[in-house]
Amino acid sequence: MTAPAYNTVAWFQVGSNEPDRVKDFYGALFGWNFASDPNGGGTYDLVSYPGSEIPHGGVAHTPDPAGNHAIFYVLVQDVAATVAAAEQHGGKISTPPFTSPDGLVFAKILDTSGNCFGVFSPAPK
Template sequence: MSTPLENTVTWFQVGSDKPEEVEKFYGGLFGWNFTPDPNSDGYDLITYPGSDTPSGGIAHAPDAAANHATFLVLVADVAATIAAAESLGGKVLVPPTTSKDGLVFAHILDTSGNNFGVFTPAPR
């Protein structure tokens, strides 16, 4: 498996107040597999058929207003990326957050109001 390049889209997330239904939908449509994330409550990891490495996740949303589909970009430094985004007119939706395993992520609004995420992987 090759290491993804920085500043590229390497993860996606679907948020749903009906995670079982969207898992059934995407599983039936594309053959995706789902497993609970051991490092995050209310989050299921998505793996593609024939792959052992997750490529995305299903976030369990509290209600339909929080449903979403977004992409995440691998970056070297989440805080520096947020500062650069703000200087270019972006807004921080979710400040840097560290998961149990050390992955750091944040969500940003671009200048058109689109929500996307940035993250640095957990240390190995």
């Protein structure tokens, strides 16, 4: 399997205060499969599609309905440069670049209509 191309949607996340219910919904609707993320501390599940062994998204367990969301993430080479370019083009930064303990870098951006999306670069191998 090849890695997704840069500047393409490569991950999605659904946040729900009722994760079992939302997993039942998407599982029944699209046949998605779910597994607990070994790095998620019991608050994140990985989503894989039928016929695919690798995850393509996740379900975040949110503490209350105010945190429910659906968001897509675009794979980029340089998160900081993408954030700077987004601001130059009229976007706003919702979450500044952050590096996770495993080295994945991500940020959240609001487009010119206020829609939130994320950008990320994978952890170094």
